[in-house]
Amino acid sequence: MRYRELGKTGLQVSEIGFGGEWMDGTPEATRAVVERAHDAGINILDVWMPDPVRRSNLGDALRDLDLRERWVIQGHLGSTWQGEQYVRTRDLVHVKPAFEDLLARFHTDYMDLGMIHYVDQVAEFEQIMAGPFMEYVRELQGSATVRHVGLSTHNPQVAKLAAAEPAIEMILFSVNPAFDMMPATENLDDLFGEAGEQSAVDGMTPERAELYALCEQTGTGITVMKGYMGGRLFDAKTSPFGVALTPVQCLEYALTRPAVASVMVGFTTPEHVDEAVAYETASADERDYVRVLAGAPRHAYVGQCTYCGHCAPCPSGIDIATVNKFYDLATMYDDVPDSLREHYRALGATAASCVACRACESRCPFGVKIADKMARAAELFGC
Incomplete structure (x- = not known):
C-alpha cells in the first residue's frame, strides 16, 4: 500500500480508503472486512452514517482488533439519526448528541477528521461558517476532540470556498471522469440524471479544474467519494461515455488528480477489499483508463491533457x-x-x-x- 500526505494535516493516509456506508450486516461480517482492509494496509475510514448498527459494527471491530490508534477516521458532524432514519441538520440540539454517539460507538474520545457534513449550497456554507455550528466545531478542535476539520460536498463551488477557508484543512469530494465534466449543481441527483450523458461530450468544467488548482495551492487535501459513480462506470449501458471502466481504472483517474490523497471505496465483503487493493499491484495497462475513454463513442477529452503519461518517453527527458x-x-x-x-x-x-x-x-x-x-x-x- 502506498501512502500520501493529506494536505497540510500531517496525516499519512492510504491511497485506497474505506467508505463504511455498507457495513450494515452482522458484526462478524464487518469485522472480516475491517481485518482484510487492515491487512492490506488501508488506514483511513469515512463514517458519515448515523445509524447505530453500522457505527457499532465498525467501532466494535476496530476495538476488538485493537486498531483504533492505527486508523484515521473521518467522523461527520451534522449527520443524525431521528425517528429511525437519517436526517442531515445544523441544529445543535441534534448535532451534538449524534456526534457524542459516534465517539461512544467507536470507543474513542476523538475523531482524526471532524467533517462538516454534506454542504452543497453556497448560502448554507456561508451560514455555517458564520454561525453556532462552526463555533461548536472550533470548540471540539480546541479540546482535541476533533484533531482536524474537513467538509464534505459534491458541489465544486462550495468546495472552492472550503479550500480558501483556513479553518478547513481537507475536503471529501466526488471525483470521477464523468463528474469532472458536469457543471456545478446544488442538487446531488443532477449528477446521476440525464445531464450525465450530455456532459460526456461537453468537456471538463472550469469549476472543477479551478478547484483542483486551488487545493494544490492552499494545501487542502482531498479524499474522494463516488470514485466509481455509484458503479455506473462499470457498465457500458449506464456509463455516460458509452463504455465500461474497471475499478482500477477509476482509481487511477481519481488518484492522478491534483491534491487527491485517498479514494474512499465502499466494501461489503473482504473480496471487495481485494478488488480495490488490486490497484496497488496493477500493471500500467490495467490502470490505463485513457485507452478506454479515447475509443469511447461519447467523450470530450479531445485536446485535453489528462496527465496519463502516454506521451513518454521524451528525448529531452521532460516529464x-x-x-x-x-x-x-x-x-x-x-x-x-x-x-x-x-x-x-x-x-x-x-x-x-x-x-x-x-x-x-x-x-x-x-x-x-x-x-x-x-x-x-x-x-x-x-x-
Whole structure:
C-alpha cells in the first residue's frame, strides 16, 4: 500500500480508503472486512452514517482488533439519526448528541477528521461558517476532540470556498471522469440524471479544474467519494461515455488528480477489499483508463491533457505529464504562485528543453498539441 500526505494535516493516509456506508450486516461480517482492509494496509475510514448498527459494527471491530490508534477516521458532524432514519441538520440540539454517539460507538474520545457534513449550497456554507455550528466545531478542535476539520460536498463551488477557508484543512469530494465534466449543481441527483450523458461530450468544467488548482495551492487535501459513480462506470449501458471502466481504472483517474490523497471505496465483503487493493499491484495497462475513454463513442477529452503519461518517453527527458499539470494549475492564477514555480523548476528538464520534435504528439490518445503547450509553459514559467 502506498501512502500520501493529506494536505497540510500531517496525516499519512492510504491511497485506497474505506467508505463504511455498507457495513450494515452482522458484526462478524464487518469485522472480516475491517481485518482484510487492515491487512492490506488501508488506514483511513469515512463514517458519515448515523445509524447505530453500522457505527457499532465498525467501532466494535476496530476495538476488538485493537486498531483504533492505527486508523484515521473521518467522523461527520451534522449527520443524525431521528425517528429511525437519517436526517442531515445544523441544529445543535441534534448535532451534538449524534456526534457524542459516534465517539461512544467507536470507543474513542476523538475523531482524526471532524467533517462538516454534506454542504452543497453556497448560502448554507456561508451560514455555517458564520454561525453556532462552526463555533461548536472550533470548540471540539480546541479540546482535541476533533484533531482536524474537513467538509464534505459534491458541489465544486462550495468546495472552492472550503479550500480558501483556513479553518478547513481537507475536503471529501466526488471525483470521477464523468463528474469532472458536469457543471456545478446544488442538487446531488443532477449528477446521476440525464445531464450525465450530455456532459460526456461537453468537456471538463472550469469549476472543477479551478478547484483542483486551488487545493494544490492552499494545501487542502482531498479524499474522494463516488470514485466509481455509484458503479455506473462499470457498465457500458449506464456509463455516460458509452463504455465500461474497471475499478482500477477509476482509481487511477481519481488518484492522478491534483491534491487527491485517498479514494474512499465502499466494501461489503473482504473480496471487495481485494478488488480495490488490486490497484496497488496493477500493471500500467490495467490502470490505463485513457485507452478506454479515447475509443469511447461519447467523450470530450479531445485536446485535453489528462496527465496519463502516454506521451513518454521524451528525448529531452521532460516529464511532459507533470509539466502539463503544473502549467494547467498555474494558468488558474493571475500570477504564478511561488510554490508552484519552485515545484516546476525542481523537475530538472523543464518545458524549455523541448526541441519540438513532436514525437510525443503521435502517442497522445487525445490529440494534445504538446509542443505548443511546452512553448507556452516555458514562456509562463520563464524556463
